[in-house]
Amino acid sequence: MTAAKPGAGTRDGKPGAGTRDGKPGAGTRGAGRPRSAEKDAAILKAALDLLASHGYTRMSLSQVAEAAQVSKSTIHLRWKTKADLLTAALAALRMADAPAPSGDTRAELIAILEDFAATVERVRGMALIGTCLAEEAHTPELLALLRERTVLPRRALLRQVLEQARERGEILPDADLEGAVSALLGPYYADYMAASSPRSGWARAAVDLVLAGLRAGSDTR
Amino acid sequence: MTAAKPGAGTRDGKPGAGTRDGKPGAGTRGAGRPRSAEKDAAILKAALDLLASHGYTRMSLSQVAEAAQVSKSTIHLRWKTKADLLTAALAALRMADAPAPSGDTRAELIAILEDFAATVERVRGMALIGTCLAEEAHTPELLALLRERTVLPRRALLRQVLEQARERGEILPDADLEGAVSALLGPYYADYMAASSPRSGWARAAVDLVLAGLRAGSDTR
Amino acid sequence: MTAAKPGAGTRDGKPGAGTRDGKPGAGTRGAGRPRSAEKDAAILKAALDLLASHGYTRMSLSQVAEAAQVSKSTIHLRWKTKADLLTAALAALRMADAPAPSGDTRAELIAILEDFAATVERVRGMALIGTCLAEEAHTPELLALLRERTVLPRRALLRQVLEQARERGEILPDADLEGAVSALLGPYYADYMAASSPRSGWARAAVDLVLAGLRAGSDTR
Amino acid sequence: MTAAKPGAGTRDGKPGAGTRDGKPGAGTRGAGRPRSAEKDAAILKAALDLLASHGYTRMSLSQVAEAAQVSKSTIHLRWKTKADLLTAALAALRMADAPAPSGDTRAELIAILEDFAATVERVRGMALIGTCLAEEAHTPELLALLRERTVLPRRALLRQVLEQARERGEILPDADLEGAVSALLGPYYADYMAASSPRSGWARAAVDLVLAGLRAGSDTR
DNA sequence: TATGAATGAGTGTTCATTCAT
DNA sequence: TATGAATGAACACTCATTCAT
Known part of the structure; x- marks a missing residue:
């Protein structure tokens, strides 16, 4: 972000x-000050x-x-x-780059989540998110763009790491990866709603919980 | 809510x-038009x-x-x-009552989460939340009240169920219950940020993930 | 004042x-709480x-x-x-009483003027006067009442002292007493307009000026 | 005024x-609509x-x-x-210019006072003064500006004439000129308070009274 | 009588937008 | 292109007054 x-x-x-966009002769810069x-x-x-x-x-x-x-x-x-x-x-918002792939699933996931939290804090992200949510009925483009530029790319990053882990056999082959992504990011929002700041170690805890769940499966379902 | x-x-x-205190049948009703x-x-x-x-x-x-x-x-x-x-x-927002305790941890958690989602949808809760987040810098009372009246009571409800499960030995004695609560609620927010509607079955999936995690512990920490 | x-x-x-004023039977107090x-x-x-x-x-x-x-x-x-x-x-405004007649014209005039100034200061009189002047076009009764209750009684007091002085031969028989009264009071207003507070000794100076003028007459007219 | x-x-x-400074002929007129x-x-x-x-x-x-x-x-x-x-x-109120100096003290003073009265009447001056007095506690700038722009310049004009008279020996060398100025202007205010219009000939009377007083001194002080 | 509720008209001020230079 | 002027609509809030109890 x-x-x-x-x-x-x-x-x-x-x-x-763009008043110039319709002009003939692409390349001509048009008269007047650019x-x-x-x-x-x-x-x-x-x-x-x-x-x-x-x-x-x-x-x-x-x-x-x-x-x-x-x-x-x-x-x-x-x-x-x-x-x-x-x-x-x-x-014009842009996602940060993906972290260097280290082969360590747990570390990569934590890095992404911590970068997420850091970015949100740096740009007052929760206020921005709040604004887009509040405006959803009135100016839906805001939330749509926020999704397209920040939320979905971050989710794709997380998903990619999880897919690699699946290929490596670290997690169950039939795991619900979208659900896992939401389970990774969700605690941050939930913590913010409870106290305007995440619990320390939230990222580590979320990753461990998700990896444990995906590795073991759940025998009560 | x-x-x-x-x-x-x-x-x-x-x-x-004014002078009225809302108590019915109190003889003195104060002067003037009620x-x-x-x-x-x-x-x-x-x-x-x-x-x-x-x-x-x-x-x-x-x-x-x-x-x-x-x-x-x-x-x-x-x-x-x-x-x-x-x-x-x-x-004036009021939380729904706690569900009847059935002794079935999983079912109780799912019921609470589904009631949460239903309430949020009924009162346009995400827009309300967005407004409070957007106003946090300017009118912090809004977010504070939203927390006090809706977020924290719901969290307390979830926590209570988890504590009972711990007493029954269903989950690890040293489990991080606050983290678990955030892991239960969080996916709803994360889903909404991704698509304005939760994945179907999100509540079930979240509960299963958390219960699995708390039962097994996580051996990679 | x-x-x-x-x-x-x-x-x-x-x-x-007075809703009661039109009632028959003067002396009857009418029903209900007075x-x-x-x-x-x-x-x-x-x-x-x-x-x-x-x-x-x-x-x-x-x-x-x-x-x-x-x-x-x-x-x-x-x-x-x-x-x-x-x-x-x-x-409901009321003038202060006349000072005890001492037979000393100068002292009596000064006493009246100083009482005037003291009263004005005590009741924020210039603000009150300003209000009545400002409202003259809109609520002329205010200025009219201020005149009737405070300005004119004070002027009458001053005039009375001057008339006694004339009877005693202290001032010219054809002196313009109304003009003299304005010359006595006026400097207070003029001073206030210049600085929100009268020059110290203004009353004495005004009285001396007026008495000198009325005694000598003016030979350039 | x-x-x-x-x-x-x-x-x-x-x-x-904005950027304009009112100076004519300065080439640069600033951007945008004037x-x-x-x-x-x-x-x-x-x-x-x-x-x-x-x-x-x-x-x-x-x-x-x-x-x-x-x-x-x-x-x-x-x-x-x-x-x-x-x-x-x-x-934006502006004082009238000083009258042409004629060398005749009495005539000059009367001219200033009559111009004062005329100006006050033309711009509903007493209502304006009343407003400024009424607002003194709340918006003191009004009275301050009224003083600076209208009251004090007029007083300075009167004082100037009196100083010239003193130089010519027409009045006592130790005369209290500030007091004299208040004695000249004051009767107008006092008359207005009594009747919303000055006595006819008030200016002449005030000037004669003051000149008489300043010429003779006052032997009772 | 005395009270508090209820209201319509009006306040100074801000804002996104359009106009003229 | 870029600027500052100009505007209509709207805002939160206050007031003197009338109504119901």
Whole structure:
């Protein structure tokens, strides 16, 4: 969950923006001053920060404009509405890279979970998640993007490690891997709901619980 | 997570509640026109509905007033501020009762988790949770109350069942019960983050995983 | 400028109030509980205090009610509107008594002026005056009553002393006494406008100036 | 006490005034749409009118907006708060110029006093003064500005004339000039308090009284 | 009589958005 | 392109007043 490097692919999710996009002669840069890429990036970064710290409705475009050192109109020139801007800001989120594969399933899973927790704390992730959940009925794109850019990639990472473990015979061949992924990540959310901070060692405990369950199977089912 | 019946102990946190104390049959009823209990209830219900469907900042007292068929002033007569009102609305949430103890640990845990999921879905609980998370920095009372009234009681229920199982020797004596509780509830949150609806059978799977883990212990730690 | 003793003549200026006034059989007290005279007085006192400290529009009937320890409705029962109440409160103002006549014109004038200044300061008189001036276009009764109850009686006192001095031949027989009264009081206002507090010795200086002028006449007219 | 010509130095105390500094012919005019000077003036004029006719608290920004034919937001763009706006409106008051010095002390003083009275009547000055007095406890800037912009300059004018008279030996060398100034202006206020209009010839009478007093001294002190 | 509930009109202020330069 | 001005709609909250007990 980090802001993508500016300049590469940041135009994604900018719905009504590109006035140049329909122009003939690809390659021609068009007349007039080109849009500043620095400003693009500064606006998106400011928007994301404010989204996490103030929430969707409490943040204002004036605040974004001030933080990004541009005028409000400059924002509207790029994104038609507030929702468009914040959608784009979320779209610029990027997952951290996968950890180096060590062959040690347990260690790899713990590393991923701890990186997850660290990232969430670094970017006030729970507030951001809360905002997207709260807005789900009103601006579903926010939650959709959060999923696409952060939740699902992280889940895929975990799943990959579990699949390798399965191939190595470390866990049962018919194990429910999606369920296992939720069992790995879930305790973090549950802990936060109980106390705004995870129990220390939560990641280790979650991994051990899941590995034990997948290894042994459960004989009461 | 259900709105408490009006008239029974719902006066908590109502600042300007006046002289009445809700006790029936107390002879002295205080001077002046009595406050309408129907309006109390209608306001709280409308507030909670709107809180879940629009979020804290997007909902307005005008909307509450209209939904509850009262004037805005009538709301302000009862609660000084918007935060007071919504705090009271959350405080009026009530946990479902504990399920009848059957002696079957697995069945009891599953029942609690399925009731949890049903309640969350009935009151748009994830949007409510999202709102409280999003407002944590700004109106921490919301999350605090949500915890106190819904999260912690549910956790206590789960813990109680686990403690009984420990007494019966069904799980290891040194098992980390708090961690187990988070492992039971967590998958619901994780599933919601992945897809806005839990995998079918999530509760059963979570219970089996946890019971297996607690029974076997984990030998890799 | 002091609040009149409660119970004596405080019903003056209560326009639409007396529901009993039209009743037949003077002397019959009517059925039901009689209106509390203490409350009358407490309300008027609170109203006057608040009028001086907050001004007409900034004070609220709730504040009056709280200060007087009655309900808002009790106020409306006696006076139909806010303006009625404050008019009545001003009507309850009373001038201080005339100083004992000493035969010393200069000393008597100074005494009156210093009492004037002291009274103004004691009751935040300039704020009260300001309120009445500010409301002149909207609620002219306020300024009218302030005049009738405080300004004109004070002027009459001063005029009386000057008339005695004229009879004794201390000042010119054709002196403009109204102008002299304004010349005596005016410097206080002018000083306040310049600095919110009169120059020390202003009263003495004003009296000396006026007496000198009236004694000598002015030879340039 | 007249509204200053728009465009010349009226930007004092305008918080969000932006990049323009009012200097003409400066080549760089700043980016974006220029702020309408007509609106500036219309708002200030409307604010001052309403301040005098309704008083601080009774007037509303909606009224100002309607009278000035602008939106409320346009007002807030220029001044952050109601107090800021009215402070600026008062700050835009300007004293009339000094009368041509004629060498005739008496005539000059009378001219100043009559201009004072005329100005007060033209801008509903006593209501304005009343508002500032009434608000002294709550918004002291109003009275402070009224003093700085109108009261003190007028007093300085009077004092100047008196000083010249002293230099010419027309009045006693040790005369209390501040007291004399208050004695000149005071009768106007005192008359207004008595009857909402000065006695005819008040200015002449005040000047004669003061000059007589300063010429003769007062032998009873 | 006296009380507290209830309300409609109104407050100053903020905001996302559009317009003119 | 980029800016600042301008705006309509909405916001939480207050008030004097009327109603029901």
